[in-house]
Amino acid sequence: MKIQTKTLIVFIVAFAASIFAGVFIYIAITQTKENAAKSVIVSGLNKEIFRRANLLDEYLLYRTESSRAQWALSGRMIDGFIGEAEKIFNKSDERKILVSIEESNKIIKQTGEQLFANFSTEPDTAKFSRKIEMQLMDQLVIARSRMIDQVNQLEIVIREKVAVLRQKLNIRVGMIVTLLFFIILADFTWIQKIIRKLAEKDAKEKAMLISIGDGMIAVDKDGRIIAMSEKTEKMIGWRFDEVKGKNLRDVVPVIDERGEIIAKEKLPMYLALTAGITTTTTTTYSYVRKDDTSFPVSMVVAPIFFEGKIIGAIDNFRDITKEKEIDRAKTEFVSLASHQLRTPLTAVSWYTEMILSGDVGQVVPGQKKYLEEIYYGNKRMIKLVDTLLDISRLELGTFKVNLKPTNIIALARYVLAEEKPKIEKKKLVFKENFGSDIPAFSTDPSLLRMVFQNLLDNAVEYTPEKGAIDLKVAFDSAKKNILITVSDNGYGIPQNQQDKIFTKSFRADNIRNYNTSGTGLGLYVVKTIIDQLGGKIWLKSEEGKGTEFYVSLPFK
Amino acid sequence: MYLSHLNDIIKYMENDKIILIVEDEKSLREALNDKLTREGFTVFEAKDGEEGLEMSRKVRPGLILLDLLMPKMSGTEMAKKLREEEWGKNVKIIILTNLTEEEKVKRELENSVYEYIIKNDVRIDQVVEKVKRILEC
Numbered sequence: 001m002k003i004q005t006k007t008l009i010v011f012i013v014a015f016a017a018s019i020f021a022g023v024f025i026y027i028a029i030t031q032t033k034e035n036a037a038k039s040v041i042v043s044g045l046n047k048e049i050f051r052r053a054n055l056l057d058e059y060l061l062y063r064t065e066s067s068r069a070q071w072a073l074s075g076r077m078i079d080g081f082i083g084e085a086e087k088i089f090n091k092s093d094e095r096k097i098l099v100s101i102e103e104s105n106k107i108i109k110q111t112g113e114q115l116f117a118n119f120s121t122e123p124d125t126a127k128f129s130r131k132i133e134m135q136l137m138d139q140l141v142i143a144r145s146r147m148i149d150q151v152n153q154l155e156i157v158i159r160e161k162v163a164v165l166r167q168k169l170n171i172r173v174g175m176i177v178t179l180l181f182f183i184i185l186a187d188f189t190w191i192q193k194i195i196r197k198l199a200e201k202d203a204k205e206k207a208m209l210i211s212i213g214d215g216m217i218a219v220d221k222d223g224r225i226i227a228m229s230e231k232t233e234k235m236i237g238w239r240f241d242e243v244k245g246k247n248l249r250d251v252v253p254v255i256d257e258r259g260e261i262i263a264k265e266k267l268p269m270y271l272a273l274t275a276g277i278t279t280t281t282t283t284t285y286s287y288v289r290k291d292d293t294s295f296p297v298s299m300v301v302a303p304i305f306f307e308g309k310i311i312g313a314i315d316n317f318r319d320i321t322k323e324k325e326i327d328r329a330k331t332e333f334v335s336l337a338s339h340q341l342r343t344p345l346t347a348v349s350w351y352t353e354m355i356l357s358g359d360v361g362q363v364v365p366g367q368k369k370y371l372e373e374i375y376y377g378n379k380r381m382i383k384l385v386d387t388l389l390d391i392s393r394l395e396l397g398t399f400k401v402n403l404k405p406t407n408i409i410a411l412a413r414y415v416l417a418e419e420k421p422k423i424e425k426k427k428l429v430f431k432e433n434f435g436s437d438i439p440a441f442s443t444d445p446s447l448l449r450m451v452f453q454n455l456l457d458n459a460v461e462y463t464p465e466k467g468a469i470d471l472k473v474a475f476d477s478a479k480k481n482i483l484i485t486v487s488d489n490g491y492g493i494p495q496n497q498q499d500k501i502f503t504k505s506f507r508a509d510n511i512r513n514y515n516t517s518g519t520g521l522g523l524y525v526v527k528t529i530i531d532q533l534g535g536k537i538w539l540k541s542e543e544g545k546g547t548e549f550y551v552s553l554p555f556k
Numbered sequence: 557m558y559l560s561h562l563n564d565i566i567k568y569m570e571n572d573k574i575i576l577i578v579e580d581e582k583s584l585r586e587a588l589n590d591k592l593t594r595e596g597f598t599v600f601e602a603k604d605g606e607e608g609l610e611m612s613r614k615v616r617p618g619l620i621l622l623d624l625l626m627p628k629m630s631g632t633e634m635a636k637k638l639r640e641e642e643w644g645k646n647v648k649i650i651i652l653t654n655l656t657e658e659e660k661v662k663r664e665l666e667n668s669v670y671e672y673i674i675k676n677d678v679r680i681d682q683v684v685e686k687v688k689r690i691l692e693c
Binding site: 345 | 581590654
């Protein structure tokens with residue numbers, strides 16, 4: 001049963017029990033009230049009967065008019081009591097007695113009136129004899145004692161009823177107390193069950209969270225650790241109770257491949273907490289353990305939203321040491337294989353060249369055509385192998401960044417000279433715009449050369465004939481950087497693929513048709529180099545209109 | 557044998573027409589040999605550094621085309637040994653290399669004069685051009 005249903009049942013039972021108890025108390029109070037009223041009437045009646053008797057005695061003794069008047073008053077009181085009694089004495093036995101009381105009262109009243117009328121205050125002038133007076137007196141006494149008896153009888157009846165009611169009430173109170181006790185007990189048990197279930201649910205959820213087989217750290221909105229998986233403890237070397245409530249940034253510093261601590265503003269966790277951005281990383285980041293060693297991680301950091309607000313963030317991460325090792329082994333293999341490929345490729349190239357130049361006899365046109373295909377196919381392979389080698393060296397880090405004072409304009413011109421035949425062949429309009437005030441700065445010329453080469457190669461390759469290409473190099477002395485801009489009015493890069501353009505082996509859909517020999521490696525090489533040189537690369541592009549690549553390099 | 561016969565001839569030849577190719581890859585070695593022979597040079601071959609050193613002592617070439625990665629003795633080692641010998645100090649050397657070895661060579665042969673050819677970057681006629689240019693000056 002659902003917890004909501006259970007709490008509802010507990011509430012309904014408690015509500016019904018209190019209504020029941022309320023009704024019972026109301027009935028008990030009304031009944032008690034009624035009985036009290038009856039008792040008051042009966043005792044009042046009793047008292048008044050005796051008073052009336054006394055008044056008669058008084059009259060007979062002193063013969064004063066006041067006694068007679070009081071007697072009549074008392075009679076009216078008694079009538080009043082009887083009138084009240086008629087309203088509330090509604091049980092048949094009570095009514096029967098009441099009727100007989102009324103009868104006796106009537107006789108008393110009549111007899112009394114007779115007595116007062118005939119025996120005035122002057123007994124000597126009495127119309128009747130003493131004997132008659134005595135007779136009337138007797139009658140009166142008989143009726144009176146009968147009435148007293150009847151009233152007593154009524155009192156007894158009521159007392160009995162009160163006694164019975166009290167007994168009944170006692171039993172009912174006992175029953176209700178017992179019932180309420182059980183209801184409360186049942187409710188309490190249920191509430192306890194509900195609490196236990198809630199606690200269990202909570203504990204289960206927590207167990208689920210901490211049993212996640214990957215690294216998992218949850219933080220609150222201020223970046224303080226509120227939960228972590230057991231696996232995390234093993235990975236980072238800290239126990240949860242050691243770091244609970246501490247700022248994640250202080251506990252687990254994040255470093256890049258060069259071992260430098262990543263700035264707070266660049267951390268995925270910061271982005272999640274401040275901007276609600278979910279970040280997925282694959283490489284470059286490493287976590288520092290308790291013992292100051294580190295391991296590379298792949299992580300997904302996502303904000304935790306609750307009722308539309310960011311209440312924290314959760315970091316799921318994995319140790320990718322093995323992946324990195326495999327990746328390295330793969331890169332090493334590529335490097336080795338490319339190396340081995342170079343010699344036979346050179347041999348094919350040289351021999352084909354010698355045949356083509358007629359070194360070993362005349363080549364007929366048909367043969368020449370095929371040989372040229374072999375030659376250019378081989379050239380493509382050489383270029384690909386070179387690129388693969390460059391990549392593997394960049395990835396393995398064997399390409400040590402070799403900083404030298406470099407004249408960037410001379411370097412650009414050198415690459416342009418290489419590109420010139422291709423530019424001319426496609427009749428492209430080339431414009432250069434080199435800042436006149438660019439001093440030599442410290443960078444790696446051979447790596448930077450590859451940047452120029454790849455960006456210009458692409459611009460030439462992916463711009464249709466008679467298109468335009470611009471190369472701009474400028475120095476921003478305020479920002480202390482060098483800005484290279486390579487723009488073309490070529491095929492462009494589709495908007496939805498621009499974010500993937502720097503990934504390895506990625507080629508935009510629209511240019512696959514124009515050039516089938518592209519490898520999708522050029523911009524990856526460029527990006528890797530720019531990263532190593534500490535620069536930035538970004539682009540603006542519109543499909544069918546052209547592309548602009550921007551490279552900014554630190555001026556050192 | 558073959559060499560001792562040749563020795564006499566060589567003495568009378570201008571040694572700037574003699575080229576020694578030290579390269580362990582047979583296909584590349586023979587391609588260069590064929591091409592340079594057709595261009596009118598006298599070409600000798602050696603397939604490793606050790607053989608190259610021995611051969612160069614005998615034939616005293618005007619130019620050595622020297623591969624780097626070879627069994628027994630590497631190109632750089634051979635070049636160093638060559639430069640230690642009196643006659644070998646000024647022998648012209650063109651190093652045949654793959655791109656990746658550039659830095660290493662620069663480090664190891666810092667005090668030695670040599671030219672540099674990246675094998676799979678050049679056409680064979682460019683090699684010939686370079687050889688001619690170097691021998692002329």
